[in-house]
Each structure stands twice: as C-alpha cells, then as structure tokens.
Amino acid sequence: MGINEDTRDLSVVAESIRLVTLQTFANIGFGHVGGAMSIIETLAALYGGEMRIDPKRPNLVDRDRLVLSKGHAGPALYATLCLRGFFPKEVLLQLNQGGGSLPSHCDMHKTIGIDMTTGSLGQGMSTAIGLALGSRLNGYENNTYLILGDGECNEGQVWEGAMFAAHHNINNLITFVDWNKQQLDGFTKDILDMGDIGEKFKAFGWHTQTVAGHDPGIIKAAITDAKKYKDAPSAIILDTVKGYGCNFAEGIAGNHHMNFTKEEIDKAIEDATDKLEYVRELSNKK
C-alpha cells in the first residue's frame, strides 16, 4: 500500500496516510489527533508526487524540503514518509517511545525524511525561510514547503518571517496554513481571533490563495499556481476541519491532544479502511 510518484489518485494516497496515521496512534492510545488529521490531504499532495525527493537518497542537497512547523502533527508526516518508503512500517511502533526515532514533535536528527526540527510554534517560519534562502544562495532550483497551524499564527515570529520573506522575495517558499479553526484551548475565534488569515498574508505582500483543504487535487493545483508566481512568496490557506476523517475527533472541542478508547480508535480505523476501499474502487473505475 505504499505511495510513489505513480500513485496517480491522490485521494488514495490521502486515505492511505489517514489509515496508517490512525494505526500509529492506536499503538499508544493518545496523541495530537486533530491537527494530524487536518493536514493529511496536503501531505498527500506534497509526497504523492509534487516534492522532488528520493527515499533512497534522503539527504540529497538540492531536494525539496518540508518544514512541518506545527510539529505536533508529526505522526501524520511519519505515516506519509513510511508509505513513501523512507523507513519500514515497524518503525511506526516507535512513536513516543523512549529512545525511539519518532518523537511527538518532528526532529530532523531522529527521523529519516524530516527536514527540520520543530515543536516550538512559530519557529518553522524562520527556519523555512533560512532553508529557502540557503537554497537560493546555493543555486538550487528546489522549493521549500512550510505548514503552519492557524493557532500557530498567534506567534509574532510568524509575522516577522512574513515581512522578511516578502521583502526578500523568497519565492521558492510555499507556505500552507492549516486553517482548521481550532487551537488547543478551543476555537480560534474564541481564543485569539486571527480574522482573515489570507488577507493578513496578502497585506504582508504575499501571493495568497484559500482552497478546500481536504481535496488533494485542489491543493496540488494551488501548488502549481503558487510555483508560477515569482514576484512574492506564496501562502495557501487550507480550509480544513480539525480531526477530519476521524469520527471521535472531527470538529469536536478538545481534539488537539486526546486520549481515546480502543473501541473509538478501532471504529476510526474501520471507517478509514472503508474509505480507502471506496476511493480505491472509484480510482479503478476511472
């Protein structure tokens, strides 16, 4: 069930990632379920062919890079990297295990395929700019991708970086904002309302699109559009639902980090398996 550049149907890629992510969470009984579920279609678009990467040569210097600044969503990226062939499935059992290679938040020195250490919110914006700027200085024709959370955009550092990236026209940086409308303590509009995040990036001088965040085809098209635009860095605001596709988490309060029962996760895995079968059948019919 691995994914590669020949897996044309990104829905199949996305549902495969969702299933494996849930299976990974199932091993430990808790985790950052909400924010992992909401970025799965984006990971499918990126790792399902968009990114110039090679699992056999994970340290290629001019590869595309992803900074998952909302590092708590690591398990979704671990599932993606595993499916893409960066490491075998047994490694997923190491999530949150002492001495293991899959920490709760991404660590570039512990996990093959992780391009930047993240976890302290807001910092991925700046490190991603550094990667993109370094790529430019080195003459690479690659792209750096960045995934921010909407709650993460509370951090001032995000906007420091937004100013810098526009001023220096860091156009090899494509930033996604997972606009899932929730942060740890509740709905963003109740905790610290960010208003229109897309308009904010636009006001900071960015090329901005707002797209359906659970349609990998639409996300891919948005990336294609962003790559064409060379006069500014690009922001793609993903209209998403926190916990999407996981029945005990989707859209509910308190889904940032949750404990769940065996019955709950078994049901979620069953649903995800059915959904994967369904999109596979659809794909075969095409």
Add this chain to the structure above:
Amino acid sequence: MFTIHELFEKNPKMMREVYCDTLLELALSNEDIVVLDADLMSSSGMKPFFQRFPDRAFNCGVAEANMIGIASGLSAMGKIPFAHSFGCFATRRVCDQIMISAAYAKQNVRIVGSDPGVTAAYNGGTHMPFEDMGVLRSIPEITLIEPADNVILEDIVKQLAELKGVYYIRMARKNAVSIYKEGSNFHIGRGNTLVDGTDVTIFSSGIMVYEAIKASSILQTDGISARVIDMFTWKPVDTELIDNCARITGAFVTAENHNVIGGLGSSIAEAAAMIRPVPIEMVGVKDRFGQVGTEDFLREEYELTASDIVSAAKVAVQRKG
C-alpha cells in the same frame, strides 16, 4: 600559544572593526559565510560587509527571533551564519529560538552579542546585559565566549568559521585594552594563565581581564602572589585549569562584567565545589539591573574595578585560614 602584550594600551582599532574585517577576510575565500543583523548593522560595524557582499548579508530588521531562525535554516543548507544584535536582544529576547531552532536542531550558528554589561553605558538598563551568558548557560552544548581584546576576537571568529555547533560571542564594540600580541592563538575551552601566582587565582573575562592584571600588581606590593586567568570560555568551563589553580593557590576570585548569578563566578564555583573546593569571592554585578551612565561611573557603581578585585582577593586569602 599566546604572548602577552604587556603595554596594556587601548587599541586604536575598535573591536567591531576587527569583527567586520575578519569576516570580510574569511568571506573572500569562503562563500558559505553569511551575515545577519537586526537593524544594528551600523552599530556592529558591519556596514562594509553589507556593501562588499550584499548577497550574503541580511538585515532582518527589528526582528531578532526571525533572524536566529533564519540563521538556523541557513546552517541546515550548509551556510556559515554569523548573527548579531546587542547582547540583551541576541540572548534573552531569542532564548527559545537559540534553544530549539539552533541548539536542539544541532545547527551551526554563531551569535554575536555586543555591548556586554557596563559597556552599554549610555544605552542604559534596558540595553545592559548582565544576564546574557546566564540566560544561555543552561542550554546544552552551547559554547559561550567573551574575548578580551582584538587579537583573541580575531582568532576566535576565524576558528568559529570552521567549527560546528552553537556559539555565542560576548563582544565589546569599542576600543579594548590590548592583552595579547598579534599572532597569538587560543584554544576554545581552555583558560589563559596571564600572570603566575601562588596565593590566590583571579579568574577574569572581557573588560575585567585588565582589571585583574592591575589587581595582581597591587596585590604583589601587599605581599600577595595573585595568579591571573583569562577565562574567555565560560562554557564549557576549563575544569582542569580550575583544579590546578585550586591546588596551587587554594583560593579564588572571579571577576566578571555580568551578574554573579549564572555567570562566570557561578560556573567556576560549581566546578570547584565538585573538583576541589576552595574559598571563592565574586567580583561582579550583585543581582542588580543596569542603568545609564559613563562606563567609568558604572564600573564604580557595580564595583567592577581593580581595587574591588584586590579587596576580594584579600578576603579570599584570609578565608583559607
């Protein structure tokens, strides 16, 4: 190996000019050298670098957290970043970025914080870091350096261009008293014994090195043989030297232009307590905030003079019993 200058005159060349000239020289032969500043390019003396290498110099504006993050990202792409701000903003304001984006992510980032302690003078309390080294000292694997003069600054900057890891240089911007002769070179992590002595050891750093040397002369006339160390690396601290000095002199004075809590005195006391406990007196800022004034006024105000070291040394010797 190093040689002591002995004239102890103020060098007409400012330390910031040395910093800039050294990076200009390095950048000519090493295209990976990149420089970042946070709207203090003029203060850090780096304007010539920005003019000579505009593609490799980034003024991040008044946004220090972003600057440290970008430096870390540049490091991940194989670049050799040197980032500057005033010491207070290069450390306490960006502590988490240095901790996570740089150190925890195992990047190679060199951070220069200027105007340490009382050298911030007219910029006053908000800009007067007595805490910069203390703030960073609890970050694992970081190296903390305070060079006393132009010669050691130049040598350290050249070494850092080759070394891996996160380094913080606490750098006075203006004219320093020359301690070392040109051509000297230094071992990061090892203290320099500048004056031999058998009764007490004075561990000093930065602007306090010359005060320590003066103090040792005064103490000599009082019949006390004081050993003077330039402990320019605060972390990792030279435990072997601390052990030797404790064995030879049996009493310590620490002299720092920094809060005694969390600074040089703390690091030497911690090491000595575990290796070979001896009486220690600390000359430094006694847990106070900075304030505005001339450097001379502030040295008196915070008791950072040779005479303060002399008094402390006498107490330390007396405590040996």
